[in-house]
Amino acid sequence: MNVNNVNLEVVSGNTSQFPDTGLLEIAFAGKSNVGKSSLINALINRKSYARTSSQPGKTQTINFYNIEDKLYFVDLPGYGYAKVSKTERERWGKFIESYLYERQQLKQILLLVDIRHEPGNNDKMLYDWIVYNGFDPIVVATKLDKIKRSQIDKHVSIIRKSLGITDRKKIVPFSATTKQGKDTLWEIIDDIIEN
């Protein structure tokens, strides 16, 4: 899709504030700092529309990016900040879970992991939970430019094995710096919109 118009609607902590337009949704999940804002910015051709490097402890929100009135990109709060209190983490865990669990118009979940590292326990738990709930997630392996080309297959394979992904097409290496992987992701998204 050629994206010109994007409109951000921010929702903080209350499911009743979710948009009720009925547009389909694609959610982006992943550990803080994995490159979620950078991926969203790349997909919508903006430099800094989605905030990058969100601060720990800042009020977390679920951000709905209305893309051309065709769909929403849903930016879920990043997990894994040690500094956030346990109560706060649990509250947000439940909020994200209720979003993922209840949202009828949610069609696909992109789970982001850093291509350089084996997925952590939180990544694995979320991946399993997503699959258990009937989704067929796409794993985006971010920061592709940070590893040598000759190392890509090895890293992708580590991530695949660690999460238990059998279909190679379900993992897309991506770089916000070089934009590698962007066209593949848009093909996947366009397919969802058309079906």
Ligand code: GDP
């Ligand atoms: P978020 O917390 O998941 O939204 O992560 P951000 O998008 O804010 O990215 C965290 C940091 O990683 C920032 O300093 C980004 O510039 C950097 N970053 C994100 N994606 C890439 C990438 O593809 N390549 C490189 N080299 N750096 C990236």
